[in-house]
Amino acid sequence: MSNGTILCIRQPAGNKSSSKSENLSHNLPLTDHHEKNIPKNDIELGSYLAGLIEADGYIGDRRLEIVLHEKDIKLAYFLRKKLGYGLIYKIKDKKAIKFVIKKTEGLKRVITLINGQ
DSSP: OOTTOEEEEOOOTTOOOOOTTOOOOOSSOOOHHHHHHOOOSHHHHHHHHHHHHHHHEEEOSSOEEEEEEGGGHHHHHHHHHHHSOOEEEEETTTTEEEEEEOSHHHHHHHHHHHTTO
């Protein structure tokens, strides 16, 4: 496989994975940094998402992608839980993960939150 190949960690929102390929510890609490900056309501969540997307993400025609450092895996799981949508991918040979939303309902939710509605 070449650099940049993505290994998919598929897990529906809210369900625990039984896959042995997933060895990332997402059940631990968020770091102190994240605890202080965690969105408390939908208005804060919308602003938080807008910042993450602006930093290293994009919204395309049929998907949203946000790239995070692998140390932020718990943040990706937190976002998936709060939004109710999303897949988390480990990017092979990189210290990065990708949070992706493909479902139309999930994209609508994110756009609504970002717009502050």
